[in-house]
Amino acid sequence: MEIINFSEYIPELVSVSMIAIFMAISPGADFVMITRNSIFFSRKAGIFSSLGVSAALWLHITYSIAGLAVIISKSILLFSIIKYLGAAYLIFIGWQTFKSKSDIEICGTTGSMSSFSAFKIGFITNALNPKATIFFLSIFTQVVKPETPIAIQIMYGAIISFTHLIWFTCVAIFLTQPKLLKAFTKSKNTIEKLVGGVLVAFGVKVATHSGS
Known part of the structure; x- marks a missing residue:
């Protein structure tokens, strides 16, 4: 069994950690969706949506480690499917929120959204975000070396x-x-x-963004 010298990967670890922080705090669809579920439903809904986002990231991490991120980013069909599904989902949720008749109480402690629904919304929002595909492609091709052990790459994902x-x-x-x-x-x-x-604006932006 090969012994991993973790000190060799400290520069990569620092780079991935800094990028992860920047990625998390950058305003995007995930942030708006967490905001929506937190203030319109409950703190619990916001937290479970956060768990959904965190879980969905493992989807991107898995296919990036497997080398599929390159295939997805280069396939016009696959990338378009992800892009338009993600855009449609954001537009749908955004429109539902926009046309609300204000029957949702802002309370932050109780709400009608179940934990599973909140988790699902967070998961789908991140899983269908094509920018996440590009982001992980850049990390696992430009920051992480091809010879980096799988165990270390999984640690980066975590x-x-x-x-x-x-x-x-x-x-x-x-x-x-x-x-x-x-x-x-x-x-x-x-x-x-x-x-x-x-949310609608994010959806339209995703749908009309031509870069991959």
Whole structure:
């Protein structure tokens, strides 16, 4: 059994960790969806959506380690399927939020969304994000060396997934603070339209983005 010298991979580890932090905190569809589920439903919904995002990242990690990220990014058909499904999902959720009749109470502690539904929304949002495919392609082809052991690559994946889980869980907890929820309640209609509009905009952007 080959003994891995972890010190050899410290530069890679630092690079992947820094990229993971940047990837997590960068505003995107995941952030907006976590925001939506947290303030319109509950803190618990936001946290389970965070778990969904974290789990979906393992899908990207798995096919990247297997070398399939290159195939997906180079296949117009496969990449287009992912792109348009992701765009349609974001537009659908965004439109549902936008046209809400304000019957959703902003409370942050109780809500009608089940834990499974919240997890599923987070998972699908990230799994169908074509930008995630490109992101992992760049990491596992430009940052991680081909000779890096699979065990080390899995560790990198765990860092990326855990970083997202921690960040989005913190976002869900922060957004459901009583004082913030009270302020959100006063502008519920505006927030619904804003969040819905942003999700639709993300969906349109994904659908019309031609780069791969």
